[in-house]
Amino acid sequence: MALALGALFVAGAVIGGLSLLLPHPSGFDGPALWSNVGLAFAGGLALIALHRVLPMWAIQVAVLVGTLVITRAVYYGHDASGFYTVWYLWVGVYALFFFGRRWGAVHLAAIGAAYAWALVVLDSSTPIARWVVTIGSIAVVAALVGMLAERLRRETTAAANRAANLEAVGEVAHQLATRSDPRAVGSAVCTAALNATGASAAVLWGLNPSGSGLVATAAAGAEIERTSLPFITPNSGALQAFTTGAERFSVLGGDDDGAQELGPLLRASAGLWQPVMSKEAVVGVLAVYWRGPLPAVGDEPRQAMRLLALEASIAIERGNLLGRLQFAASTDDLTGLHDRRAWNAELRRGLARAERDRAPLCVAVLDLDRFKEFNDQHGHQAGDRFLKQMAGIWSTELRGTDVLARHGGEEFALAMPGTTIDSARRKLERLCAATPEGQTCSAGVCAWDGEEGPEALLARADGALYDAKAAGRNRVIAG
Helix, strand or coil, rough: CCCHHHHHHHHHHHHHHHHHHHCCCCCCHHHHHHHHHHHHHHHHHHHHHHHCCCCCCCHHHHHHHHHHHHHHHHHHCCCCCCCHHHHHHHHHHHHHHHHHHHHHHHHHHHHHHHHHHHHHHCCCCHHHHHHHHHHHHHHHHHHHHHHHHHHHHHHHHHHHHHHHHHHHHHHHHHHHHHCCCCCHHHHHHCCCCCHHHCCCCCEEEEEEECCCCCEEEEEEEECCCEEEECCCCCHHHHHHHHHHHHCCCEEEECCCCCCCHHHHHHCCCCEEEEEECCCCEEEEEEEEEEECCCCCCCHHHHHHHHHHHHHHHHHHHHHHHHHHHHHHHHHCCCCCCHHHHHHHHHHHHHHHHHHHHCCEEEEEEEEEEEEHHHHHHHHHHHHHHHHHHHHHHHHHHHHCCCEEEEEECCCEEEEECCCHHHHHHHHHHHHHHHCCCCCCCCEEEEEEECCCCHHHHHHHHHHHHHHHHCCCCEEEEEC
């Protein structure tokens, strides 16, 4: 702004000097006008030299000084309708372009007052008509330029917002491409939503495991992750967006949409909820909330939210896929029980909990008796069906905290946290008695001594199983 104003001062000085060097009316006061040229030139150089440090008020004062310099030129030119009056147009256009309507109107008023003084002092004929035509023309041209400048500012702001939104979406896409943690991607989606909308908080709502409501799987701007939102919550914008599959924007307060959504956790004044779609089904809701004054939510933030909701759906699908892959990687295909890898991990966690809580832990190894003969007699398909049936029956006899795994072939491992050796032995006897189709099994069980590692503990249980086999099978022996 200071550079542009300085350039106008210098240009005015050069043009003013040329008007004095070229043939001009005899009524000009040459020395006074040459001093005006010097003032304009010096002012322009000062503005250009100090443009990095000048505050806004100094630029406003400089514009008023420019109006006075122009009025001085009109006065010493002794002609209120002379060609120096065109410089008033420069001031009006500059003011409307850079300062906007309010301050532009102030400077137009200053121009009008200065020109009216010049008309009165110079005793011009038809001063009112001259004033109306001149100031009216300046006002119209300046207003038109101001409108174009406002439109340019809006388009520039919109372009900057689009660029910022695309950058935010691109960052989320990069997170999707480089990271496999759905939670991290969800946090990136929420952060991008904040940047794109200027909101105070953003939440990615997903369906909870029980299907009874939504849960905050990721958030930015507020510590509300894992917050539950039951489907019975009244007037919830997130639930309405989830059930209808339609975008919602609402001013919050009282019983309006979302007023009770997060309660005291997030006192918001407005909210925007964008459904997250996957294969034409709603799988979540991306929501942003504003605190304070009501925001103006235009097309750009809404479009950014739609793009981010698409990225969120990809993240949710990837999370579901990773969950299925993780489950498949740790589950025995035939019985649905933990496999050996999962068993090793669960046993280490069980030992760590038992040590921390100073609680007992028993481990058993079970083996079906003469299972090879069963397979030879009935076939391998019947043997597979028997293993599935047996795993299902045994699972119903166990607690939720017990860990049953297929350790290999017809051998199974069982961890029983918080269980004494006597209780563990009785439980194993019930399992052996529940073995279907007249088959029997043998088991060896031992209690953790508080020091041995998982391999040593399992080896002791396996040794007890060997003793049970050697003692005639169909029995439980504690090691």
